[in-house]
Amino acid sequence: MNGGALAVEVAGLTKRFSAKRRGRQWLTPWRRLPPIEALRGVDLAVDKGELVVLLGPNGAGKTTLLKVISTLVRPSAGRAMVLGRDVTRFGPEARRNIGYVLAEERSFYWRLSCRDNLRFFGVLEGLPARAALARADELGSLLGLTELMGRDFGSLSTGQRQRMAIARGLISDPPVILFDEATRSLDPGRSERLRRIIRKVLVERENKAVIFATHDLEEARVLADRVVLMRDGRVAAEGSYADLEAQIGSAFREESSGEEAEFRRLFPDLEVSL
Amino acid sequence: MSRARSISWLELMWEFVRRDAKIQLSYRLQAFFQLAALFSICVTFFFLAHMLRGVESSIGTLERYGGSYFSFAIIGLAASSYIDSSLRSFSSSIRTAQMTGTFEAMLATRTRIGSLVAGSALYTLLYMAVRSGVLIAMAGLVFGVPLHLDRLPALAVIFGLTVTATLALGIFSAGFIVLFKQGDPLTAAISGLSWLLSGVLYPKEILPLWVQRVAEFLPATHTLEASRLILLRGAGLESLSGAVFGLAVFSVLGVPISLLWFAWAVNRARVAGSLAQY
Numbered sequence: 001m002n003g004g005a006l007a008v009e010v011a012g013l014t015k016r017f018s019a020k021r022r023g024r025q026w027l028t029p030w031r032r033l034p035p036i037e038a039l040r041g042v043d044l045a046v047d048k049g050e051l052v053v054l055l056g057p058n059g060a061g062k063t064t065l066l067k068v069i070s071t072l073v074r075p076s077a078g079r080a081m082v083l084g085r086d087v088t089r090f091g092p093e094a095r096r097n098i099g100y101v102l103a104e105e106r107s108f109y110w111r112l113s114c115r116d117n118l119r120f121f122g123v124l125e126g127l128p129a130r131a132a133l134a135r136a137d138e139l140g141s142l143l144g145l146t147e148l149m150g151r152d153f154g155s156l157s158t159g160q161r162q163r164m165a166i167a168r169g170l171i172s173d174p175p176v177i178l179f180d181e182a183t184r185s186l187d188p189g190r191s192e193r194l195r196r197i198i199r200k201v202l203v204e205r206e207n208k209a210v211i212f213a214t215h216d217l218e219e220a221r222v223l224a225d226r227v228v229l230m231r232d233g234r235v236a237a238e239g240s241y242a243d244l245e246a247q248i249g250s251a252f253r254e255e256s257s258g259e260e261a262e263f264r265r266l267f268p269d270l271e272v273s274l
Numbered sequence: 275m276s277r278a279r280s281i282s283w284l285e286l287m288w289e290f291v292r293r294d295a296k297i298q299l300s301y302r303l304q305a306f307f308q309l310a311a312l313f314s315i316c317v318t319f320f321f322l323a324h325m326l327r328g329v330e331s332s333i334g335t336l337e338r339y340g341g342s343y344f345s346f347a348i349i350g351l352a353a354s355s356y357i358d359s360s361l362r363s364f365s366s367s368i369r370t371a372q373m374t375g376t377f378e379a380m381l382a383t384r385t386r387i388g389s390l391v392a393g394s395a396l397y398t399l400l401y402m403a404v405r406s407g408v409l410i411a412m413a414g415l416v417f418g419v420p421l422h423l424d425r426l427p428a429l430a431v432i433f434g435l436t437v438t439a440t441l442a443l444g445i446f447s448a449g450f451i452v453l454f455k456q457g458d459p460l461t462a463a464i465s466g467l468s469w470l471l472s473g474v475l476y477p478k479e480i481l482p483l484w485v486q487r488v489a490e491f492l493p494a495t496h497t498l499e500a501s502r503l504i505l506l507r508g509a510g511l512e513s514l515s516g517a518v519f520g521l522a523v524f525s526v527l528g529v530p531i532s533l534l535w536f537a538w539a540v541n542r543a544r545v546a547g548s549l550a551q552y
Contacts, residue, residue, distance in 0.1 A: 015547070017546065017547055018546065038547075064547070067547070070382050071381075071382075071544075072378065072381055072382060072544070072547075072549060073544060073547040073549075074541070074544040074545045074547075076545075092384050092385075092386055093384075095382065095383060095384045096384040098382075100382040102375075102378065102379060102382070106374065106375050107374065107375035107376050107378060107379040108376065108379070109293065109297060109374075109376065111296075111297050111300040111301075112293065112296055112297060112300075116293070116296060119289075120289055120292075120293050121379065121380075121383060123281065123285065123286060123289040124286075124289075124380060124383035124384070124385045124390075125383050125384055125385075126281055126384055126385075127281070128281055128285065129285070129289065152300075168379070172384075
């Protein structure tokens with residue numbers, strides 16, 4: 001059924017959030033507030049066995065795009081398909097094929113052991129309890145969590161929790177995996193190991209489609225088959241890191257130029273380049 | 275392809291119960307304190323009833339339920355605390371999951387949101403049923419309340435109808451939490467009115483007639499009356515047709531309406547992007 005379909009296909013995806021009224025805006029309730037445009041006509045195609053890095057500064061729309069693909073947020077216009085299934089119309093069917101590694105590493109049950117946490121989320125993903133436990137042990141050895149499996153989640157360090165979030169995203173062995181800032185709490189050695197796992201195991205050996213959102217330029221450089229540079233809810237450029245290097249640099253510089261000017265105004269005597 | 279396949283709904287629900295039981299058991303002293311609290315309730319009302327012993331026989335409205343204020347109050351507390359906690363269990367389980375971040379993680383799985391909400395509330399529903407049962411058993415065994423245990427099948431029917439009626443209201447209030455995050459007006463209103471009008475601590479017959487008519491629109495009124503008549507007077511279902519009918523109407527009308535409302539609320543939250551916000 002899904003044999004020829006792209007792993008992920010996004011076309012003209014737009015997401016507008018309603019702005020919340022604040023302070024004096026309540027005095028004119030009849031006046032419509034302009035919506036916040038998080039995504040503006042995003043197109044994206046990711047094939048099986050491909051690793052695409054969504055690169056962009058904070059607020060570029062990376063997380064919103066991942067949330068639309070994973071059905072957590074409904075788009076305002078356009079469509080997103082996972083293995084040929086429209087995520088808006090077939091939410092549970094689409095989610096069956098997606099592993100979403102959330103940036104939020106506290107989203108576990110702190111008084112349950114790591115093994116029990118993975119078992120629970122494995123069952124929610126449709127695995128029988130025994131299969132979920134077996135898979136949890138498998139992922140434990142892949143991600144260096146074996147020793148921690150019997151410990152309460154609450155006793156883990158931030159980096160260990162992040163690895164648990166990665167294990168949870170992989171628990172059902174889905175064909176499409178979305179990573180949202182997955183390495184942000186990992187030490188350099190573990191970040192590098194995770195990148196190797198993603199590249200060598202998930203993409204090259206298991207032919208999975210991976211979308212990896214990050215604002216880390218070095219990570220994008222070493223990881224991506226293809227970089228999709230996002231700015232202001234749009235795809236600003238797409239290609240290999242080497243081809244886009246100049247554009248990437250200017251995108252990040254421009255994004256922070258306002259803050260830089262403000263910093264210089266406030267602290268004129270400080271040397272800002274470290 | 276994904277390793278996921280279909281597991282039964284019961285397997286899924288069991289996993290929720292297992293999760294919540296493990297979390298509760300991790301608070302080791304909690305069970306002891308809760309049992310102590312139940313005993314304390316019994317003792318308090320035992321002495322309150324003792325104080326009223328001289329006037330009990332002159333309270334005509336109490337006669338219908340066996341004439342003892344202690345047994346009247348204990349069954350009222352057991353039933354109303356079950357309904358109260360069950361009502362809150364849906365919205366509070368969503369609220370807690372939103373606050374801890376687990377709601378978004380659960381929503382990202384293939385399990386449908388209806389099952390997530392039902393599963394999250396299930397442990398509380400079971401736990402509160404046991405707790406109410408323990409309270410009544412304690413009243414019978416320790417404080418000598420005469421109970422018609424031969425009528426347990428009739429009680430099970432009333433209990434089942436109470437669960438479905440409460441389910442409807444609980445799902446409705448969960449919709450409020452999904453949309454507005456806090457300030458669920460329904461639970462507060464139903465709970466407050468039930469304590470006031472349904473006859474938890476005093477017979478509803480002492481209220482003005484028009485207020486008693488209003489109380490008919492609360493599931494707790496029917497549950498309380500039926501539970502007391504079954505356990506204290508040995509009434510059968512044939513003499514409780516009013517209560518059975520009232521609870522059945524709540525269930526038949528309430529469950530589909532609440533499911534529609536909940537689905538609408540979830541869709542609105544997905545559009546607003548606020549499903550997992552708190």
